Amino acid sequence: MHDYFVAFKTIVIxxxxxxxxxxxxxxxxxxxxxxxxxxIFGNLIGSMIGEVGGVSFIAYIVPGLILMAVITNSYANVVxxxxxxxxxxxxxxxxVAPIPNWIILSGYLVGGxxxxxxxxxxxxxxxxxxxxxxIHNIAVVITTVILTAVLFALAGFINAVYAKSFDDISIIPxxxxxxLTYLGGIFYSIDMLPDFxxxxxxxxxxxxxxxxxxxxxxxxxxxxxxxxxxxxxxFILCLFAFALMLLNRGTGIRN
Amino acid sequence: xxxxxxxxxxxxxxxxxxxxxxxxxDLEVAEGDFFALLGPNGAGKSTAIGIIASLVNRSGGxxxxxxxxxxxxxxxxxxxxxLVPQEFNFNVFxxxxxxxxxxxxxxxxxxxxxxxRAEYYLKKLELWDKRLSSARDLSGGMKRRLMIAxxxxxxxxxxxxxxxxxxxxxxxxxxxxxxxxxxxxxxxTIILTTHYLEEAESLCRNIAIIDQGRLVxxxxxxxxxxxxxxxxxxxxxxxxxEQLPPLNVQASRLVxxxxxxxxxxxxxxxxxxxxxxxxxSIEVASLRNKANRLEQMFLHRVRDNxxxxxxxxxx
Numbered sequence: 001m002h003d004y005f006v007a008f009k010t011i012v013i014x015x016x017x018x019x020x021x022x023x024x025x026x027x028x029x030x031x032x033x034x035x036x037x038x039x040i041f042g043n044l045i046g047s048m049i050g051e052v053g054g055v056s057f058i059a060y061i062v063p064g065l066i067l068m069a070v071i072t073n074s075y076a077n078v079v080x081x082x083x084x085x086x087x088x089x090x091x092x093x094x095x096v097a098p099i100p101n102w103i104i105l106s107g108y109l110v111g112g113x114x115x116x117x118x119x120x121x122x123x124x125x126x127x128x129x130x131x132x133x134x135i136h137n138i139a140v141v142i143t144t145v146i147l148t149a150v151l152f153a154l155a156g157f158i159n160a161v162y163a164k165s166f167d168d169i170s171i172i173p174x175x176x177x178x179x180l181t182y183l184g185g186i187f188y189s190i191d192m193l194p195d196f197x198x199x200x201x202x203x204x205x206x207x208x209x210x211x212x213x214x215x216x217x218x219x220x221x222x223x224x225x226x227x228x229x230x231x232x233x234x235f236i237l238c239l240f241a242f243a244l245m246l247l248n249r250g251t252g253i254r255n
Numbered sequence: 256x257x258x259x260x261x262x263x264x265x266x267x268x269x270x271x272x273x274x275x276x277x278x279x280x281d282l283e284v285a286e287g288d289f290f291a292l293l294g295p296n297g298a299g300k301s302t303a304i305g306i307i308a309s310l311v312n313r314s315g316g317x318x319x320x321x322x323x324x325x326x327x328x329x330x331x332x333x334x335x336x337x338l339v340p341q342e343f344n345f346n347v348f349x350x351x352x353x354x355x356x357x358x359x360x361x362x363x364x365x366x367x368x369x370x371x372r373a374e375y376y377l378k379k380l381e382l383w384d385k386r387l388s389s390a391r392d393l394s395g396g397m398k399r400r401l402m403i404a405x406x407x408x409x410x411x412x413x414x415x416x417x418x419x420x421x422x423x424x425x426x427x428x429x430x431x432x433x434x435x436x437x438x439x440x441x442x443x444t445i446i447l448t449t450h451y452l453e454e455a456e457s458l459c460r461n462i463a464i465i466d467q468g469r470l471v472x473x474x475x476x477x478x479x480x481x482x483x484x485x486x487x488x489x490x491x492x493x494x495x496x497e498q499l500p501p502l503n504v505q506a507s508r509l510v511x512x513x514x515x516x517x518x519x520x521x522x523x524x525x526x527x528x529x530x531x532x533x534x535x536s537i538e539v540a541s542l543r544n545k546a547n548r549l550e551q552m553f554l555h556r557v558r559d560n561x562x563x564x565x566x567x568x569x570x
Contacts, residue, residue, distance in 0.1 A: 003363025
């Protein structure tokens with residue numbers, strides 16, 4: 001078991017060094033983009049909107065923007081790292097070694113989660129320049145951000161397993177992930193939507209994560225907390241089992 | 256064989272496009288051997304290696320590495336094996352030293368020991384000065400040596416080298432041969448595939464030839480070369496020759512006015528040939544083998560197998 005722990009640690013350290021080496025591509029863009037959101041939607045347009053959910057608009061969008069950065073970066077880290085390993089062939093370094101597949105998967109997930117958290121902290125620091133951040137429940141903030149990062153790291157892994165070209169690793173983030181995130185209630189409460197669109201929004205899993213995370217900061221949420229946790233954990237379990245099955249089968253990596 | 260380093264039983268592989276890459280191969284490699292696994296392109300060598308290294312799913316058969324079944328004792332079997340694949344397959348953006356430390360880590364070797372091992376093998380393969388460079392900045396020969404260092408960092412009992420000297424200049428190739436001999440003398444079993452047949456002839460004690468998914472030869476290098484009945488020589492002549500005189504050899508032809516090619520029965524030797532040439536006042540400036548001995552034997556075996564496959568299809 002000690003060997004497995006060393007192998008797991010090796011994958012995690014390798015992943016952290018990888019995104020650390022290219023921090024200009026991995027950490028900095030999210031900080032700049034979020035700063036622009038705060039300036040435009042928070043300060044300029046937000047001052048015309050007034051309060052949402054009992055707080056200023058800029059304070060309302062902070063949790064969503066942090067979580068959006070976490071989602072995007074957890075996903076991007078695993079999808080690009082695992083696909084690159086397939087593309088360059090260095091995935092074989094792990095396949096010939098005596099590492100069980102669940103260790104390989106866990107190593108990538110923790111690597112992706114750590115990038116999500118590093119970027120999340122960086123974006124939070126940027127937000128402090130624009131708004132006095134309050135924290136309603138720190139345990140909810142921490143558990144939600146970790147679970148969300150793991151979930152999207154898993155989704156990135158599955159995308160990378162099926163990807164056959166670099167185009168394939170950008171299609172899902174562009175056409176699925178970004179719309180789901182933007183329509184997941186970062187900038188608005190679903191109570192502001194007409195009934196039909198409010199019901200449609202309830203099928204968006206990102207909505208549950210953003211609302212749980214917002215509850216941790218502001219104490220306001222469109223979704224009951226237990227429902228949000230149940231949905232997130234269910235997705236994690238299903239995606240983990242699916243990703244592990246793909247690895248065991250050798251889909252996309254073994255002939 | 257009591258405890259073979261490698262035992263393949265009835266190993267077969269059919270790809271999804273119905274290509275039968277391996278047709279029930281049985282093979283044993285003794286512990287401590289330096290073993291050549293040869294075959295033309297597409298013969299099934301890389302498929303066999305891929306299966307042994309767990310990179311290709313097999314269709315049937317069994318693989319044992321030092322007595323450990325690859326299915327039932329996967330961890331123990333994999334720990335005994337080091338692989339140097341044909342294609343460069345490292346992360347080109349990673350520093351050279353990191354590649355080795357990570358590989359050791361995948362085998363459960365702690366970072367401190369992995370760093371020491373990386374230093375030892377990088378120095379041994381003359382890559383220490385490049386330890387902080389990205390792998391993409393290495394020359395072709397350096398990349399080959401990096402792959403060997405990476406395969407050795409967990410100190411496997413058996414090393415599979417799939418064309419390790421492809422694209423490497425002669426000087427580095429010879430230094431790599433010396434290194435391979437050294438690790439083999441220290442007890443590591445080596446399985447080598449190569450298209451440089453003089454490399455296999457010079458290094459290996461035993462040999463198997465795969466062709467069209469079948470094992471067509473499995474014997475010692477000495478036995479194989481003894482079985483070679485003919486040798487072909489190229490003779491450079493002092494004076495031009497217009498027509499070839501009748502010579503007491505297996506076959507002969509004039510390549511050009513100054514060059515003659517003769518096929519000699521090995522047990523007859525060259526004395527009779529030189530007597531004939533003197534009789535016709537043909538002066539020889541120099542003489543050389545057309546191809547090395549293993550190359551000739553290899554071509555005979557592969558051609559024979561091709562003919563028997565054709566006969567089976569036509570039957």
